Amino acid sequence: xxxxxxxxxxxxxxxxxxxxxxxxxxxxxxxxxxxxxxxxxxxxxxxxxxxxxxxxxxxxxxxxxxxxxxxxxxxxxxxxxxxxxxxxxxxxxxxxxxxxxxxxxxxxxxxxxxxxxxxxxxxxxxxxxxxxxxxxxxxxxxxxxxxxxxxxxxxxxxxxxxxxxxxxxxxxxxxxxxxxxxxxxxxxxxxxxxxxxxxxxxxxxxxxxxxxxxxxxxxxxxxxxxxxxxxxxxxxxxxxxxxxxxxxxxxxxxxxxxxxxxxxxxxxxxxxxxxxxxxxxxxxxxxxxxxxxxxxxxxxxxxxxxxxxxxxxxxxxxxxxxxxxxxxxxxxxxxxxxxxxxxxxxx
Numbered sequence: 421x422x423x424x425x426x427x428x429x430x431x432x433x434x435x436x437x438x439x440x441x442x443x444x445x446x447x448x449x450x451x452x453x454x455x456x457x458x459x460x461x462x463x464x465x466x467x468x469x470x471x472x473x474x475x476x477x478x479x480x481x482x483x484x485x486x487x488x489x490x491x492x493x494x495x496x497x498x499x500x501x502x503x504x505x506x507x508x509x510x511x512x513x514x515x516x517x518x519x520x521x522x523x524x525x526x527x528x529x530x531x532x533x534x535x536x537x538x539x540x541x542x543x544x545x546x547x548x549x550x551x552x553x554x555x556x557x558x559x560x561x562x563x564x565x566x567x568x569x570x571x572x573x574x575x576x577x578x579x580x581x582x583x584x585x586x587x588x589x590x591x592x593x594x595x596x597x598x599x600x601x602x603x604x605x606x607x608x609x610x611x612x613x614x615x616x617x618x619x620x621x622x623x624x625x626x627x628x629x630x631x632x633x634x635x636x637x638x639x640x641x642x643x644x645x646x647x648x649x650x651x652x653x654x655x656x657x658x659x660x661x662x663x664x665x666x667x668x669x670x671x672x673x674x675x676x677x678x679x680x681x682x683x684x685x686x687x688x689x690x691x692x693x694x695x696x697x698x699x700x701x702x703x704x705x706x707x708x709x710x711x712x713x714x715x716x717x718x719x720x721x722x723x724x725x726x727x728x729x730x731x732x733x734x735x736x737x738x739x740x741x742x743x744x745x746x747x748x749x750x751x752x753x754x755x756x757x758x759x760x761x762x763x764x765x766x767x
Contacts, residue, residue, distance in 0.1 A: 454572035456733050461491055461573070462580045463613040469581050484581035488574050496570065605747055612739035619703035620735075624654035626699060627661040627692055634687050638680050640668060654696075655719070662693040714738055 632647025665688025722734015
């Protein structure tokens with residue numbers, strides 16, 4: 421006969437579950453990016469999965485494979501294209517053909533006269549060289565990590581899509597709040613994901629396109645290449661695509677093309693820089709009201725945790741955290757009201 425009573429056995433089992441759960445979370449910490457990415461893609465493609473598998477009667481496996489293939493085209497191919505373009509651009513550069521010494525001398529002369537910084541360009545080039553030296557090993561290691569992350573992500577996503585109803589029923593069953601709050605959280609999670617992922621993606625594409633058009637109009641070489649680079653750095657807070665107009669304008673000034681430099685600088689700061697705010701207002705009205713501070717802080721949180729994927733995952737994760745706080749506050753207020761009703765003198 422057991423020495424433990426019913427309550428003691430339940431407590432021991434609960435403690436064991438907590439300990440094992442913490443151990444599993446620690447063991448799976450390296451896959452957190454894959455899990456979060458699967459949740460994000462599941463949220464985005466859930467309506468398409470319902471339309472294909474339930475409304476049109478497609479086999480679940482076929483619908484899931486089509487969604488995975490679609491997301492690969494949308495996500496992986498742009499990153500692969502960027503990598504090929506960057507590698508091709510670097511390999512095609514012949515340092516000897518570039519008048520770097522001329523540019524450096526002109527920029528230093530300008531900085532010495534106006535900014536009291538006689539070695540501004542020289543010091544900047546040294547810092548960029550040191551940064552580039554340390555960046556390439558991290559890019560190679562990040563590439564390997566991204567491949568593994570994507571493999572695990574799509575493995576998880578496949579089963580989430582093929583067993584969608586069972587997956588959602590399990591979430592509702594084990595959710596730590598009431599069903600109506602769980603459904604509210606799911607809707608808010610969907611809106612937040614759309615706002616942070618799709619919204620920022622639209623902004624990045626528009627800013628990159630405008631940057632390429634501006635460079636092309638002013639006859640700056642490789643306008644399409646710089647437009648693609650601008651689209652990707654649009655995910656970075658504060659920096660963004662308009663900052664590429666600053667060094668390009670400086671080079672135009674150094675070459676004596678003053679009006680082109682002024683035009684490009686004004687175009688970058690006034691047009692490309694402000695289109696972000698206009699598009700964000702439209703997206704927030706149609707999808708969700710995600711404050712820009714969440715995007716900025718989220719990126720700074722996400723980059724150390726997830727690397728380049730943190731540009732997307734950071735703001736999403738911060739939005740999820742704020743949603744949980746809101747639901748917790750709602751539950752606490754409801755519990756307080758119920759407690760006051762129970763303890764009121766009328767009862």
